[in-house]
Amino acid sequence: MNKCLLLALAGLLTGLVVSNAEAAVRPHAFTLDLGAGGYFFESQQNIEDAPFFTLGLGYNLGTHWAIEGTAGYLTTQLKDDENFDLNAYIGRLDLIRHFGPDNAFVPYVAIGLGGLVFDPERNRAPVDKDGFLDWGLGFKLALSDNIALRADARHYFTVENESLDGSEYNNFSATAGLQFQFGGGVETAGVIDQDRDGVIDSVDRCQGSAAGTAVDAFGCPEDSDRDGVYDQDDKCPGTLAGTSVDASGCAADSDGDSVIDDQDQCPDTPAGTEVDAVGCPLPVPTLLDSDRDGVADSADKCPGTPSEVPVNSVGCPRDSDGDLVFDIDDKCPGTPAGVSVDSDGCPVPQPEKASLDLAIEFGTDSAAISAANNPELEKAAAFINAHPGVRIIIEGHTDDVGSASYNQQLSLRRAGSVRTALVERYGVPSDRVIARGYGETRPVADNATPEGRLANRRVVVRIEE
Known part of the structure; x- marks a missing residue:
């Protein structure tokens, strides 16, 4: 059985390389699936793993969603009694979610429920019926517009016996096969879903939606916060209802003062103006200049400078030649840069180099x-x-x-x-x-x-x- 599974998977991978079909999912098409693989029982059940064959019928609700009913069959025996043969019949109903349905390679997830019936041969034991919940992963690979390769892995959470009060088991299956599509899409009268967004044209209010765009029930791009900007363009999702927004879906701030228009009590504040929490200009503080040198006390590094003395930008007397002696005290103005000077700003005699x-x-x-x-x-x-x-x-x-x-x-x-x-x-x-x-x-x-x-x-x- 393991060799069969490996061959089936190899065939699927080969198809992945050579396939050039446009899409594996056609909206509103009926599907027929034929599959084969293996069914694997939890060890406590004392049942041998066995080859597993499936037949499925489904319907594509659109391109993203489908429903599917599947019947399966296997024959096996007990692990401790090779002469105790069992026929098992499986039926399940699943909801399938496709991803990238416009591509040739389409992965999917599935979830559903069903039942498993064990029928011992030669009436060696009563028929046993088990219920289960199932979920799984798989993919479809289009070979043409109507045929696709399919692989499916499934987990079954089963409850033993008819009264659903018995032991709980985890079983698994892996199958591969072919899927055939009938009708739907462009094969019916007229184009049913021309933009392939999963909403038929007769209902689609926004025809021509870009491929891959998430749409609502009417085929229009979703706008989760209802601010008039589609989610795909909305840079501020979750905006409160009624808030004025700009083209990117963010709360509008027309005057650029960092207070949104809905809270701004002073709209049209000039650019660069400092504002308070409601967008109004802050009062301009009166600048104190105690020594009246033209530099506010908060920036004055030389407070107390006589008012008639020219000062620099930090309120200190000027030092035109940069010798660190203020002009008002410098007895040797214009000393070249780098020359050592004394407290009067005059060059210091240098020792003789001898x-x-x-x-x-x-x-x-x-x-x-x-x-x-x-x-x-x-x-x-x-x-x-x-x-x-x-x-x-x-x-x-x-x-x-x-x-x-x-x-x-x-x-x-x-x-x-x-x-x-x-x-x-x-x-x-x-x-x-x-x-x-x-x-x-x-x-x-x-x-x-x-x-x-x-x-x-x-x-x-x-x-x-």
Whole structure:
């Protein structure tokens, strides 16, 4: 049986690929269905699953709704007694809701009720009648205007025995087959439902509705809140009855003050005007300007400015050259941007940018300073004392002989030796002197010659910038 079901489903999927019919549902057509598949019993019933055959007759109330009566037959036996054969007859009546009925592929849902009769062969037991409620899912795939493939899966909620007071079971069926349509649609005299909205033309007050549009009983697009704007165009569904709305179905606000017209007691308020809850302009507050500089106290960052002093937009005296000294106090107006100034707005003298090269000779791979270099140290101490109040950088430099990392460390040790000598021998404050090593990264001459390498092995004393 499972192989039969797989073959049937494969056939349906093949049809889905090759079908080019326009629609699987024709309004007001009668339908005949032939199906085969399987019926599956709940395990507690002790009944074997079995092949299931169906014959259905239906009528399309429109394109979306249909009613259908179905008769089914199967033969099976008890699980614990293979010789106990049963014939089962099923009858059900269903209401079907189609989705996308104008397409060749139409899914649907169904709900209904019916009965199941068990008739044991050879009268081995009394005939048993069960009632059930059923629901299911399926689809129809049009092969032509009159023939469609159909697949259906159904769930049955059954109540055992005639008095409906027995056990409750959940059974299932799956079938596939063909559906044939007769009459209805354009095959009857005249066009019955030309726009295919599910309402026949003789009743349709809005013929020509766009395909897929939800319509009411008279074929017109639905207007759930009755504001005169169809649901498909209504951007504000659920508007209260009697409310004036615009073309999009939203409460109208003609003057754009965010108070709808029905509540607006001051219509035609000029754009941008602040309004209260009933759409009327708010009273304009009187602005207080205590220092009478033309800037309200609420925005004045410099209250108390004399009234004759020109101020900027925040009530502070102007600073035309941007040096943070108000014009009224600035003794050097027009100072260039970026120049440091004093409290009078005048440029602050900058310390002299100067440096001193020391001719200190070090031994190979050594940072020790011999007594022969004392004159150079004295020159450095004099240079530092001549520039009080500034920090001094002592730079160590090397030539390019050796690795870069080694030369950097060597230059730092030599700069450190000079710093230590200046602090310990000449009383230079330690917090004013910083030693830095630059290795071979800042040559002042060509390292390709002995003279150039000698010039590059140097110590420089300079003022920190």
